[in-house]
Structure formats: structure tokens, C-alpha cells
Amino acid sequence: MKNIVFYIAVLASVFASCERLDPTPPPNPFDEIVYPEPPAPLPEPDSSSIVGLHKFIFSQSCAVPGCHDGAFEPDFRTVQSTYSTLVFQ
Numbered sequence: 001m002k003n004i005v006f007y008i009a010v011l012a013s014v015f016a017s018c019e020r021l022d023p024t025p026p027p028n029p030f031d032e033i034v035y036p037e038p039p040a041p042l043p044e045p046d047s048s049s050i051v052g053l054h055k056f057i058f059s060q061s062c063a064v065p066g067c068h069d070g071a072f073e074p075d076f077r078t079v080q081s082t083y084s085t086l087v088f089q
Contacts, residue, residue, distance in 0.1 A: 054082045 045051040058076035073089070075081040 054079045
């Protein structure tokens with residue numbers, strides 16, 4: 001008889017301690033963030049400028065690997081080295 005009373009007391013305390021859950025989810029704090037628009041893509045360089053020459057002509061791959069990698073002249077790795085090679089040679 002004592003066991004039955006004990007189990008009834010335990011079940012009553014379990015049911016009494018349960019609270020009703022709110023069916024609405026909590027607010028999401030990340031919904032209020034306003035993200036900036038991505039930057040516009042850069043326009044293609046003018047093909048008659050040094051940047052255009054480097055992009056369209058000198059930075060293209062050569063038939064010989066390592067031909068224009070700066071180990072020897074001409075050095076066309078960057079725009080600056082392309083300009084230096086073309087102007088100061």
C-alpha cells in the first residue's frame with residue numbers, strides 16, 4: 001500500500017511540474033540583419049592599356065612551361081613586372 005501511494009505521489013509531482021510549451025518559436029535575432037549588396041563586378045580593362053595587355057596577351061599560358069615566370073627575361077608575372085620589362089628593356 002505504501003508503494004502505491006509513493007508511485008501516485010511521484011506521478012502527481014511529475015504531471016504538476018510539466019508546463020505547457022508555447023507553440024510559437026522564439027524570434028530569430030538574425031532576421032533583422034540587413035546585409036549589404038555585393039559589389040559590382042569590375043569592368044574589363046581597356047585592351048590598349050598595360051593592364052589589358054597583361055590580361056589578354058602576356059598572362060596567357062605559353063607553349064613552353066616556365067617561359068615567362070621571372071626566372072629569366074622577359075618577366076610577365078605581374079602588371080608591374082610586365083611594364084618594367086617592356087619599358088625599361
